Amino acid sequence: MVDDATPAAENPDAEAARAAPLAWRGSMKRFLTLTAGPIVAAFVLSAVILLLVGVNPLTYYGYILERSLFSGLGLEQTATRMAPLLFLCASLIVAFRAGIWNLGTDGQFLLGAVVAAAIAPLLVSVLPGWAVLLTGFVLAMIAGGLWSIVPALLKAYQGVNEIITTLMMSFLGVLLASTLVKLVFRDPETTVPQTRTLPVEDRLPRLFDTSISSGLIWGLVAVLAVHLMMTRTAFGMKLRMVGANPAAASHAGLSVPLLTMATFALSAGFAGLSGASEILGVAGNVRADWNPAYGLMVIPLVFLARFHGVGSIVLVFFYSALLIGSESAARRLGVPQDFTLVLVASLLICLGLGEYIDYRKQKQER
Template structure:
């Protein structure tokens, strides 16, 4: 077991760190200084740790969205469009609702509106996959592109704040945003949206591993033809999975706006949908592992941004590290499978 862990996890991790260090050295940057700043600013610094945990909130919801879809064999890659449209809708209605009802009720309404928006935006690729067999990779990516464009149109022409010349929605007052948690321990600077994200990941993990509905989805994901022969309504399940996955992506946008951003500007796109895909694969679609990888990625992102500013290196160095790690894990998995197959053939 120890040898397999070294081959599948430790070796790819060391490879990723080593290649990143070589890249930094070629750029004239001390790798030890860079990694030291990443750890110091992203994990050991109280403000950096607060920022990392807060950043986890939307990332966890996107991770839950992808785990649900991928384990059911659905490649919903339109999360960015679903996310941004959900964020725009939540940002548009939140300021008006804040003065009409209790805060908790306004947040719930915004969450529901954002989730429904994301789900509705997934109807076309879901229907094309379920009823016409059209590959959802292309259709969901195209809908994501259209969603980003529609979000900008809504911000500039429908929901723009009349009190500013900057194309953005009305800013939600800090007092009306999601409450902060960790007072005393983390300075009260962590958005409670992270609790929503944690709950979503754990709920999706529980549904997929502990319920009959999750078993049906896993059967569809493993072999759709076998699922049909087993009497499962694959088209219906496909539509349901697409809607739930996209709804979680839209909810992530609402949590980001209500807990962190406060408004949405034209042209803003954090691209969390595609960014979280490698993290979900690194976690092997396991909810608990996804939480760990999202935390590590948040720490790397916050610490990497600080290190990049201090040392004058590009911000994408962190993404390059994650990409190298993903490739190393894939290669390690392939070699391990070949090794086990060879061992079984010679036994």
């Protein structure tokens, strides 16, 4: 038995009891610095910009809440908008946890969308509905994965910085997708350059009696599956080891080049699935020069969630609400719809400042 007079430093239970509140306070400080703080600061900074252009920020944010969360139709649109964003979250979680900066998701997204939009309408009269959708998703995943081969090879075997190569391939992918729509996959029966349109009844089924695409369910499954894979499986541990210390991973007998290639393939494949979910679930076709740029928008959300699956889902919900609500608020108040990008930019700036402040604190504590 431990004597009551035993000093706390020699009593493991007492030491643990004292350390727990300190650890909790430290975690809360990091949460405020790295997650909650940047979000609040971004909204405040955006509010200042709105004031400078003569718009009441409370009115603007109020319209966003009213349209996206307190309206039945708006809530359904918010849930539907989440689907492609969730697939992109899965894509980025795989890459970032493995130490890979895949910034080419926009190009991978669009090529997956174009392939799904081009193939699915042609298969409607040949295959059953479920087979059409499955084929569209599989081909979109392959298209996204193939577009990452060049950055993957350069990173795995030549050590070339993937930030540069994935961004370059993203620009090329966006242009290639538009070119394919205009020249190869163009619907001959329309004057507007676009792919053939998948009939509404052949798209992903709706949930219950709502307009919510069932792509939402598959997006949730993708994020949770990726989170479990990266945190609970041996394969995920190997990918994280490669990202944390490639030299140590190689010394431990892991094939760093092959695992790097696998990371690129998985990440880009999920980006392709994101494009397919948007087309097969909602849009039905792809028009030339269409680029929602979801990939770059999702990056700050994944960082704010600290690469955590459940946290990413929560942030995607609020961001989808912001996208849907800002469209209505912009029309009512005469604010450009691109103001949402200003908010995203503010979030990135505040996120960077939060990372810097946390780094300085950690350095001082050492």
